[in-house]
Amino acid sequence: MKMKKKSELINAVSELKEVDYTKAPELQDMYQRLQNGRVQLESVFDKNMKAVMQISSLDLAMQYQTEKILDISKKVEMASERIFGTSGSSDFGGHADNQQTELTNTIIDVASETDGVYRKIEESQNELTAIKELSSQTIEISKKLQQDMDGLFQSIDNIVQIISGIDSISMQTNLLALNASIEAARAGVAGRGFAVVAGQIRELAGETQNLTGNMNEFLDEIRSASHVSLQSTTDTMKALESVTEKIKNVWKLNSENQTHVSKINGSMSSITAISEELSSSMMEMENQLRDSTNFMKQVSVDLGDAVKPVVEIEQGLDDAVKQIGCMTKDAFYHLDNAKFAQYVKNAITAHCTWLSNLKKMVGNRSVVPLQLDSHKCGFGHFYYALTPQIPSVLPIWNALGDKHKRFHQFGAEAIRALNNGDYAHAEQICREAEAYSSDLLNDLQKICNLAMSS
Numbered sequence: 001m002k003m004k005k006k007s008e009l010i011n012a013v014s015e016l017k018e019v020d021y022t023k024a025p026e027l028q029d030m031y032q033r034l035q036n037g038r039v040q041l042e043s044v045f046d047k048n049m050k051a052v053m054q055i056s057s058l059d060l061a062m063q064y065q066t067e068k069i070l071d072i073s074k075k076v077e078m079a080s081e082r083i084f085g086t087s088g089s090s091d092f093g094g095h096a097d098n099q100q101t102e103l104t105n106t107i108i109d110v111a112s113e114t115d116g117v118y119r120k121i122e123e124s125q126n127e128l129t130a131i132k133e134l135s136s137q138t139i140e141i142s143k144k145l146q147q148d149m150d151g152l153f154q155s156i157d158n159i160v161q162i163i164s165g166i167d168s169i170s171m172q173t174n175l176l177a178l179n180a181s182i183e184a185a186r187a188g189v190a191g192r193g194f195a196v197v198a199g200q201i202r203e204l205a206g207e208t209q210n211l212t213g214n215m216n217e218f219l220d221e222i223r224s225a226s227h228v229s230l231q232s233t234t235d236t237m238k239a240l241e242s243v244t245e246k247i248k249n250v251w252k253l254n255s256e257n258q259t260h261v262s263k264i265n266g267s268m269s270s271i272t273a274i275s276e277e278l279s280s281s282m283m284e285m286e287n288q289l290r291d292s293t294n295f296m297k298q299v300s301v302d303l304g305d306a307v308k309p310v311v312e313i314e315q316g317l318d319d320a321v322k323q324i325g326c327m328t329k330d331a332f333y334h335l336d337n338a339k340f341a342q343y344v345k346n347a348i349t350a351h352c353t354w355l356s357n358l359k360k361m362v363g364n365r366s367v368v369p370l371q372l373d374s375h376k377c378g379f380g381h382f383y384y385a386l387t388p389q390i391p392s393v394l395p396i397w398n399a400l401g402d403k404h405k406r407f408h409q410f411g412a413e414a415i416r417a418l419n420n421g422d423y424a425h426a427e428q429i430c431r432e433a434e435a436y437s438s439d440l441l442n443d444l445q446k447i448c449n450l451a452m453s454s
Helices: 002-014 025-084 094-327 337-364 378-383 394-419 423-453
Strands: none
Touching (some): 025 094, 094 378, 337 378, 337 394, 337 423
16 A cells, blocks of 8 residues: 555656655655756746847847948948949049049139139220220310311301402402593593503402402312311210210229129139148048948958857757757656746737837838847747647647748838838738737737646
8 A cells, every 4th residue: 555655656756746745755855856956947948038039139139230330331332432433443532533633623724714814804904994095085186176176167257257358348449440440541641551550450359359259169168178077076076975985884894894703713712722622631531431431341240250159159048948948848847837828928028019119110111120030039939949738739839830930021021111112012011910910919819828727
């Protein structure tokens, strides 16, 4: 009877059942040690699970940052190549330096041309000033000529009056000579000599009248020509005044242009200095950008090297978790159902957090670190580490692998859509992931309920 009782106790110890071991102290001690070992194994499993999840998160963050730095370095390099040309260019400054040098040279040429334009405007201004002064002098001369012509008309009028007087005297002299000839004829022989003189006087008076008549015609011609000259002088003076006014306007505009060109010339000199300084700064910036690009590339390489030990640690911890999971198949190390249910609850929380991060990422249209490997997420490490020893749970549990893998694929598809700028497609994928998630959550909740009730 005692042997039978002891055999039952040994079976109870082998299954780690809690029974009364007071009648077999050595079995009670063994049970207690095994029970403590199970508790310690659960603690180790729990700590390893937490550690491997943290390492997975760290690995994900480091890989994300490494890729981000590498992507930034590539973008900076591409921008540098677009701005400055390829780094393999034989010219120190590359394409951009050549362009900047050409721009600087062009600005210098323009400044030189502007200076030349300024000098030509200055010469033109001097010429216009001389023409303006000459035109003013010509107007003054024309006014003096006009005054002289007025004086000429006055002199002609005086001469006309004198000729008129001479003509009148000639007519009277002719009359006197005629009377003298008559009286001489009456005197007979005694008056012959006087008649000859009277005849000569009459002829002289006739010639004088002819001369004064011709002089009047000559003066009329002079008067007519003088009127024409006076009109021409007046017209010329008016034209000169108009030309002088226009020259003044042109002179004023030219003076303003000279001022503007002078300002432009000064600005071009400043631009030339700035361009030369900019060219020097761009060369320095090019070197700094290339140094920064090389530095970021090196940082990404260093981060990649730094990630390798993390990956190895993660793999080691994952292997340890899986080994412990294999040990839980043994009755001595069997994972308590309540503890198993707690891990499932943690998986539900992690699943909801992952989905929430996906929705935020799509809503913000900005890619953030998101675990896409179904083996490395919180549930994945746990799922692939052990198989539950609850018969009713196994069918649901075994079907979770493919479902869980498909769920993570939604994340990869959403990130791809965001990177392509297809935000509408990303939102659609997010909705599909949310709908797909409800089925997964139902399975996890069923597993949790079954584990608690077993």
